[in-house]
Amino acid sequence: MTTEVGPETEVKKESEQLGADAANEKHEEATESQENQKSEKTLSEEAQSSPSSPALATQSSPSSQKKEKDPSEGKGISRFIPPWLKKQKSYSLVEPKDEAKKKPVEERQAMEERESQLPEEVAEPKGNLEEATIESQQEAKADDKEEEKHSVSSADTQPAKEDSKEIGVEKVADEQEEKQKVEEKRETKEVQTAEIKMEKAPQKAPKKIKTVPCKVMLLDGTEYSCDLEKRAKGQVLFDKVCEQLNLLEKDYFGLLLRDNSDQKNWLDSSKEIKRQIRSLPWIFTFNVKFYPPDPSQLTEDITRYFLCLQLRQDIASGRLPCSFVTHALLGSYALQAELGDYDSEEHNNHYISEFQFAPNQTKEMEDKVVELHKTHRGLTPAQADSHFLENAKRLSMYGVDLHHAKDSEGVDIMLGVCANGLLIYKDRLRINRFAWPKILKISYKRSNFYIKVRPAELEQFESTIGFKLPNHRAAKRLWKVCVEHHTFYRLISPEQPPKAKFLTLGSKFRYSGRTQAQTRQASNLIDRPAPYFERTSSKRVSRSLDGAPVGITDQSLLRDFSAATVGPTGDMVFDDEAVGQTTLKNGEGRDEDGSPTKIQQLKLTQDEKSSHETLNVVEEKKQAEVGIEETVVIDEINRGTIQAVTDAGESRKVEHLSKKDSSSLSSDSSSSSESEDEVVGEYQPHHRAAEDIIREEQEENEDAKRMPKECATKVIQSVETIQEGSKVTVNQTQVTAKALSQENAVAIKTGEKNVMEEGKQDLRAEDEEEQLRINGDVSHVDIDVVPQIICCSEPPVVKTEMVTISDATQRTEISTKEVPIVQTETKTITYESPQFDGSAGGDAGVLLSAQTITSESVSTTTTTHITKTVKGGVSETRIEKRIVITGDADIDHDQALAQAIKEAKEQHPDMSVTRVVVHKETELAEEGEE
């Protein structure tokens, strides 16, 4: 078939065309290639049909007419295309290319009309193929996409998705055509143009997905790169990497942020990456985070292999000090694992110097290594690794994470965090040690790090020992590492019993992964045939051994390979032999997952697992799970979110967050409570310091306050998830904007009130509200798309004075500007009574109770949030209502709003209205038509 031959050359042409626009982002490339393929098709078809040019000519005149009509056609067409299409703001941007594109497509159409259905049949499998490619590249999204295919209503969103969508739509259109062509050709034309537009939009859309190129240095010295959604959490990347590595026992590992310092900053998997790393590109290092005290208890050889690689690095770099003899012994096991038995012919005198065993490798050491290598004859690689680990684990510095510090007298020391506790070194000498059971509390304040130690046998009093770290960040980092190590090695499950005396301080940070006990339990359940993997030494990737090309060439091979086809379960492939086995491996990977490798599903099940294992936090945990599930749902619904909007929303979000933060800070200063105060004090001085730091700290601050209520952390996390999810949702349906602004309003208000608990409630409220909205959305989307929304927070308005009128149009403008067809107008009006300001001025009250009630009717969603606080002896009840009115023009929004306010007033006759915020979004296009 010509289609088979055509593609390659055509692709080139096409890519030349697109060359100018070509972006480095993979997604774009993917979509581009899709486009290419499509145009290939048409072009080759064109070629086929060229003999029959007369027919073409007749066809071309109407199409050119249409072309002229195009601009005006836009609006007319908009009536015919489903509403979700209207929101594609990329629409107009595509124009320049239209000219080039239209012809082929139209021609193709013409040809299709003439020729049988054959081209379509060709197109279909291709589409699938393309989808598959996308899927492999967008692993994380895999789930959504699947869902996407089922629901038609949610079309516009992320570009890659769009593409697959679009293909489907196109087909539908084609089919329509087939039918219509028999009857009327004009009609068909209209459909056609719509089709064309659809096709074009996605081409530009990729720019809107905010992905960030991301590199991870792997333990074998190779590099894994991928594109991550800008707001992706650390976990997403970590899971990707582990999947790439085919690693199941992953709890021992982590990703390190690569910053200029030699300090280890671990990527927090529960937080967004972009909030942890400031510089682009994102580069991480995959490393062992928790060294298993007994590697022989690891279930899989592949885990031990990665641990070995890490240790070889540690040793060669000098981080893990070894004696000469141990260097030699470990080196010899490494050789055995990689090269197999010593072969006097193969292994000449120089083979050894390609390996690095020690920071200062001497000839003497190499000789010793060779000598020992000879004695390992017969050991399999796995056995050699095991021997390696058995020896390495006994090294005194094995698994000790060192931090520079000074003692109370200003003497330079090192603090070593390990499985058993905290070690204090002066130079290389251990001068003190605090086992975890001996430590009652760990805290940090500014650049000081404190441990509170259980009284010794004959002593009565607990003592607190302070250390001075180079700076605040270092203190915090050390504190975090301590929390993590303690949790991982000492606790059964990550959650702490409410009254645990250990670690009752400040930051919200807790280790959220699995503990060693849990990971061991989990690995007991691993039931897959030992995965195949190729061993290699990080120290000699670039050199070839045994004459066979091992290094660079094969890496590039690997990269191409994985990029093109492998997808989620990609394995490390280093030579042809391995390639041959890849398919098998993939299959295996899937088997053990028990499901067709859907990352999100996987994640979910993991979460469930952890919640089962940790009994303490049932409630909150549940919420968290709901949150996650919710997110998934959202994604399903809204694959169509226009990314730029998301971004705007996002920045909003940040503002909103920071507002909350600052408010919580101020409350901190005024209200004091014992242990918290300490932490608070700690943060405040830094409030005015570098901005990046602030947010993190404030975050912690915020959460710190919630600590008394156990597991608040979890709640917060869940809320975060939900918020994110909802962000996506709302963006699309435009409910978002409103939701966000509501959040803002609330945030401001709470800022004036007692913040401590308020923030939490606020979050909860948002949480629920958002869940609600999500549900609402589901139905909205199904039924109709929301054209207008009026929302009102704080119900009764009678004698209100207008204090601020803020126009929140900017955000939406971003998206609307470029959309010729649909314009959305957003208005936010806030009515506030002055007394509100006066009374609220930073006086921190005590929260008595808080509750959130939500109700829903056909066109309105009401969230009622009631808080009772005591301020200066006077109790205050505050009710916030958020009413979301959604519906078509046939609903009188003003009336609905008035009704809602009236109802609220009736419900609470004894209360006064302090503020009303009206946020209104309208589609101008619709209005224009009216």
Added chain:
Amino acid sequence: MAGLSSFGRYTHAVVRSLPDSLGAPATGDGAGPAEPVDLAKAHRQYGVYTGILRQKLGLQVIELPADEGLPRSVLVEDAAVIQGDTALVTRPWEPARRGEISSIKKVLEELKMRVVEVTDDGATLDGSDVLFTGREFFVGISKWTNHRGAEMVADTFRDFAVSTVPVAGSSHLKSFCSMAGPDTVAIGSSEAAKKAMRTMEQLTDHHYDTLTVPDDPAGNCVYVRLGPKGSALLHRSPEEFPNSLQPFQKLADLTLIPAACSEVAKLGGALSSCSLLINKKLDR
């Protein structure tokens, strides 16, 4: 690496004959024997001691000739710290004793040990301040050994944790403690000894059983693994410390071998001081 199973397993012992100058005060600090040394008795005890090493413990004993210029050279333990194939030759606090090092170094090199020297001029280190438990080192920071000396130990034996233990007075760490088994520390009953023991317990990642003996000097004994099963403990004779015998008798599966070293003890020596025990695997 020292497998735990090999702890206490030795093949060779390095000893040094008694010089007649034994009783003379050492040059420099004048840290001579507090009591006059009975030279004949000292020789007798030395003879018994080396006999035990040879016959009862089955070690190949390498005896260095006496050097009259080095009255304390019999205390060979101070001259080197040995673990596995590695020997750190020390830098004794007493300058007069630094002359003992060269011959020890020579013999260790002949034994194909990896010999490491103290390169730090500010470091002082006496071997009898270094307790190797099989799992880690404790270095007494004493009159004789300073922090930098301890660092040398840490530098040389990088596989192991090296912890420092303050030792008061003119004692060495091993003046009152030693290993009485793979996981057993024999310790004297003085306050200083107890304190040191507490420090060690605080610093270690492992758990050691303690065998407390009434007399501090009796806390220094020599544990030697004889074969696959048997092991022996060389301890101070009941004649010297009658009360300390009983605790040792509580140790099971152990051949107790009493030995006296009252004369060397007058120089600050102990049972362990008079030999350097080496495990030289000849099969490699």
